[in-house]
């Protein structure tokens with residue numbers, strides 16, 4: 001096997017040049033990918049969540065699984081955390097810090113949960129959180145984000161992720177103007193509470209749980225909010241949050257070019273927010289997204305490793321640890337292939353109005369077997 005890998009690498013070096021292959025190996029090895037604590041547990045649907053032997057059920061077990069993932073892949077040094085799923089009291093947070101430390105991990109992005117009823121944030125959440133007409137719910141929703149910022153300080157994390165489950169289910173339920181005004185006021189209080197080195201990433205989603213008018217339905221709204229807030233607020237693209245047929249790579253290029261792209265929640269889907277292993281259904285889309293990141297970096301926009309490359313998945317059936325490994329391998333694969341694109345020839349073909357050659361150049365890279373590069377990067 002080792003011999004075979006050496007031969008395959010030699011062939012790649014002969015085809016692309018050994019310096020280029022070494023550079024790709026190095027870049028794949030250095031690519032930081034963040035994994036979600038919730039992705040190591042068993043996910044469910046609105047029908048049921050089925051337990052399976054061996055799948056973590058506690059926070060401690062999920063962090064241990066993240067540690068195992070790190071040992072196996074070398075990725076996932078930072079773990080995205082979700083509160084209160086990963087704890088709520090100071091004691092919980094202290095224990096969490098210990099578990100992370102024991103597993104050689106660090107806290108990654110801190111995700112505020114504005115959708116699970118608890119305490120003051122009770123079932124009135126069905127009418128929204130930051131945009132609720134209920135003053136007490138609005139205030140408690142902001143407060144939860146401020147608590148998350150305190151957790152960031154305790155755990156040494158620097159990214160707050162806001163996904164807003166707010167939306168209405170029927171026309172007339174809430175004035176769309178009131179919805180926008182409340183959203184902007186609340187988000188600005190949260191932004192003001194951040195420290196200078198903190199970043200706020202704002203997700204958008206075109207549907208769910210409100211099925212009529214989602215408060216942040218698309219990247220335009222998310223970008224508008226970020227721009228109103230300031231330079232430390234950026235857009236987070238969750239691949240499962242678009243209508244089918246949306247050209248996500250084009251959104252990526254728009255956002256990268258304008259300096260508004262903060263990062264990703266990688267996952268894959270057949271229907272919408274299925275949260276399957278990224279690249280498991282649409283490796284071509286993942287490749288094209290990475291191509292646009294590579295091209296953006298070549299053009300002087302944000303370097304890829306300065307973006308928050310996070311996975312957001314939930315596994316209802318398959319083994320979560322195995323799925324997380326598949327996802328990271330698919331990201332690495334897409335990245336290696338994007339780096340192997342003959343960019344100069346591609347631009348030439350584009351300038352020559354030769355789409356057939358341009359497509360062939362992309363396919364040359366996409367069809368290259370980069371598994372020896374991944375193996376080398378890992379070792």
Ligand code: PSV
Pocket residue numbers: 038111163203205238265273312
């Ligand atoms: C919402 O669909 C979302 O993408 C947000 O990131 C949540 O925090 C996450 O999924 C986990 O359920």
Ligand code: MN
Pocket residue numbers: 163203238265312
């Ligand atoms: Mn997400």
